[in-house]
Amino acid sequence: MSPSSAVAEPVAPAARPGRYPLALFRSELQLVFGRARTWVLLAVLAGVPLLIGIAIKLSGSEGGGEGFIGQVAGNGLFLIVASLGLSLPFFLPTAVTVIAGESLAGESSLGTLRNLLTAPAGRSRLLAAKMVALIVFCLAATLTIWLSGLIVGFALFPVGDVLLLSGTTIPLGEGLLRALGIAVVIALSLLGLAGIGLFVSSLTSTPLAAMAATFGTFIVLGILTAIPQIDVIHPWLLMFRWTSFADLLRDPPYWGAIGKNLLLQAGYLTVFYAAAWARITSRDIV
Amino acid sequence: MTQTQQQPAAGSPLVTRGLTKRFRGGQVAVDSVDLEVPAGSVFGFLGPNGSGKTTTIRMLLGLIAPTAGEVQLLGEPMPKAQLRVLPRVGALVEGPAFYPFWSGQANLLRFDAADSTADPRTRKARAGEALERVGLSNAAGKKVRAYSLGMRQRLAIAVALMQRRELLVLDEPTNGLDPQGTREVRHLIQDLAGDGTTIFTSTHLLAEVEQVCTHAAVMSRGKLIRQSSVAELRAELRPRLVVRTPDLGIAAETLKSLGVTDLKTTDETVEGDAVELPIEKFAAALVAADVRIHGFGLERPSLEETFVALTGEGFDVAQ
Structure with a gap:
């Protein structure tokens, strides 16, 4: 067609098959779990039970000591609980911060956000897909520790019926289920932080800045939690009741804390998810 | 050669009214732009770098919100109807952007999955066809990190070709391509236009407009200063009479006496705006004045010269 030849007739709209709104969510999971970085994070988390297990084995401890750690040598199942508990203050928040910080800022810095929005992904749906992928990552992170703790605990230590904090004993199978429950509760405990990370990530085009800011916020909240003079605000701080997961090891489990x-996490998540939504739906994407 | 006149707004797949973008800090990047792209045209959106082309395109596609004015794509208001409209629009905005750690094919699948109207069952096949069409079949499995800029540019075009589109909005589609790649993309654009797809393509290269476009609009400093068919633009250009001769002085005087205006003399030529006289009259007069004529004829200025005259700015001219 030469530049000046008569223009052609416009195309008739092509027939469209049904709608596939979930494809983006699947694709989002592929994006998170298809990256080497994610697997490195999970590998580090899987290494936590291994490190603790080996340390306890080498120390020659015989069990019956203080806390979950003290009980590992007596019953390998406690390696799962101890590893989850020890990963909660630092390793797990770090991993969540990395993935959450990357979520929107990463797309923004690569420029792929433009392609997604003109696809069109829809800004609200894209944000929802990012959040779902984050939740799945939180679960994957704690379940990785659960699985690694299970393998290492059973390989290095004797296992058997589980003596609960309340003094009763439950069979090993139920003990494993309770440990699984702890993994899920801890994953849900990370959602407030995930929400903060998602919001911060919607503010910038630099993933590293988003990660740093999110982690900074986490540390400030941690410091506030440690200052007794301001204990009036403590119940409202993100990680004030993080250790409540241990209540699952009572008989019957004590659900209050x-x-x-979980209510507090839901509150944080709602507030910051809404803020991220307000930001992403109004922002100029350049 | 007949050139279709601009069609009524109802049939136009891309219309803007008073489209304006003022950035924070007060800088007006796009100032009251009224575009109307005829259905089935290849519309060249032309302007020097920084004239507001990319900002306009971002507003067309709903990536940034206009400060004032409105956009209609395929007859529907943007960005309100974007989820309905954009699946029918292929877009390439400001350079290729991909996940470097994924293959070209995986990138195509990801962007297609983001479109909820795209059928997952045909996704792989459509990606294969799109890659084939831009000549990347052999590199489909290679990580984008290892792609050259030209390959990324073609992959970006492949994204726009994943589905049958009624409108393609392409921002500098030949940017970063070598001459061979540029030719291929131009052929591709002409192919697609032949299928009836309306193509809106921005460029700072005039050669591109001359070669592929049926219509053109010119932006300068945020304002739309001209919009018409390329044939109309050409027709407006007054041809210049050019005489190649060693007798510059006599030739110039002779032409002046015949009413030729805007005379310019170079080392070997005299040229000027020819009046209505038949061209042979000038030749006869020059011969009668004993001017030795080495060359004689009417030369039409290129679009480039016209646009430089329109914008008062230089263009990067290809080749």
Whole structure:
């Protein structure tokens, strides 16, 4: 067609098959779990039970000591609980911060956000897909520790019926289920932080800045939690009831603190998800 | 050669009214732009770098919100109807952007999955066809990190070709391509236009407009200063009479006496705006004045010269 020849007839709209709104969510999971970085993070988390297990084995401890760690040598199942508990203050928040910080800022810095929005992904749906992928990552992170703790604990230590904090004993199978419950509760405990990370990530085009800011916020909240003079605000701080997961090892489980913790996480998540939504739906994407 | 006149707004797949973008800090990047792209045209959106082309395109596609004015794509308001409209629009905005750690094919699948109207069952096949069409079949499995800029540019075009589109909005589609790649993309654009797809393509290269476009609009400093068919633009250009001769002085005087204006003399030529006289009259007069004529004829200025005259700015001219 030469530049000046008569223009052609416009195309008739092509027939469209049904709608596939979930494809983006699947693609989002592929993006998170298809990256080497994610697997490195999970590998580090899987290394936590291994490190603790080997240290305890080498120390020659025989069990019956203080806390979950003290009980590992007596019953390998406690390696799962101890590893989850020890990963909660630092390793798990770091991993969540990395993935959350990358989520929107990463797309923005690569320029792929433009392609997604003109696809069109829809800004609200894209944000929802990012959040779902984050939740799945939180679960994957704690379940990785659960699985690694299970393998290492059973390989290095004797296992058997589980003596609970309340003094009763439950069979090993139920003990494993309770440990799985702890993994899930801890994953849910990370959602407030994930929400903060998602929001911060919507503010910038630099993933590293988003990660740093999110982690900085986490540390400030941690410091505030440690200052006794301001204990009036403590119940409202992100990680105040993080240790409530141990209540799952009572008989019957004590749900009060766990419930309050999950409610607080839901509150943080709602506020910051809404803020991220307000930001992403109004922002100029350049 | 007949050139279709601009069609009524109802049939136009891309219309803007008073489209304006003022950035924070007060800088007006796009100032009251009224575009109307005829259905089935290849529309060249032309302007020097920084004239507001990319900002306009971002507003067309709903990536940034206009400060004032409105956009209609395929008859529907943007960005309100974007989820309905954009699946029918292929877009390439400001350079290729991909996940470097994924293959070209994986990137195509990801962007297609973001479109909820795209059928997952045909996704792989459509990606294969799109890659084939831009000549990247052999590099489909290679990580984009290892792609050259030209390959990325072609992959970006492949994204736009994943589905049958009624409108393609392409921002500098030949940027970063070598001459061979540029030719291929131009052929591709002409192919697609032949299928009836309306193509809106921005460029700072005039050669591109001359070669592939049926219509053109010219931006300068945020304002739309001209919009018409390329044939109309050409027709407006007054041809210049050019005489190649060693007798510059006599030739110039002779032409002046015949009413030729805007005379310019170079080392070997005299040229000027020819009046209505038949061209042979000038030749006869020059011969009668004993001017030795080495060359004689009417030369039409290129679009480039016209646009430089329109914008008062230089263009990067290809080749």
